[in-house]
Amino acid sequence: MRFTNSLIGMINFLTFLLSIPILGGGIWLSSKANTTDCMRFLQWPLIIIGISIMVVSLAGFAGACYRNTSLLWFYLVAMFCIIAALIGFIIFAYGVTDKGSGRSVLNRGYLDYYLSDYSGWLKDRVDQDSYWSKISSCIRDSHVCANMGLEINGVPESADMFYYRNLSPIQSGCCKPPTECGYVYVNETVWNQGGGLMDSDPDCLKWSNDQTQLCYYCDSCKAGVLASLKKSWRKVSVINIVVLILLVIVYVVAYAAFKNNKRYDNDEPYGSARMTKAQPSSLHF
């Protein structure tokens, strides 16, 4: 029995379908306002991998339809590179977001974020002034803090209601001072200095009620960005791992089909009777 080009065509159609969730993951990352939107360079690898899979499987599809061996060779080599790139990306995504999470605070529904809890390549990037000035101004422009205000029946929420809210890492890190500083709640983005001694955390001095400043230059904001990236990257990585496994299976089948066709083309004992009237080898692959 011989693998036919229609099987190869089907396989390519499957890989084409597999490129959609990858591309979707990249687009989902870029469509998520605030964080990832402010670090666009991070979702490009994913979008490039998704588009590559699409293009390569279309090439394989065409190769199978038009029985073009060189296109199918291109498919096998290119798909191998893409699988390697995808593995690299998954390792990278887990590596850069390996350590760190928010700290829970007594009597608060939200977590506080500390830059010292994080480490690695991504932390170093975020910590660099040249990167951070871009990211922080992007967060400011996203109005994530301005949109935090909550009214219940036309009345602004009370401090107690705010304390039990579940804030996103960016909201917690960038839009309010760290809890340990002891600031007194006025509204979501206005906090007055309490009477007591300030904590030694430098973030406490960086907090400003100026609505264009807030805690955008706090370390807690950087940590919030890292925490937010970690969340969304972990979700995307799950999709990537599933796609990777399916892609490897499809690749192995495609490779076996390719090998099998070549064997039938080249080995006399298997198909000598049929080989006598075989078409030119370019018609097979």
Ligand SMILES: *[C@@H]1O[C@H](CO)[C@@H](O)[C@H](O)[C@H]1NC(C)=O
């Ligand atoms: C908090 O109050 C300030 C000053 O009145 C205002 O500019 C800001 O929009 C308010 N913050 C929110 C989140 O509503």
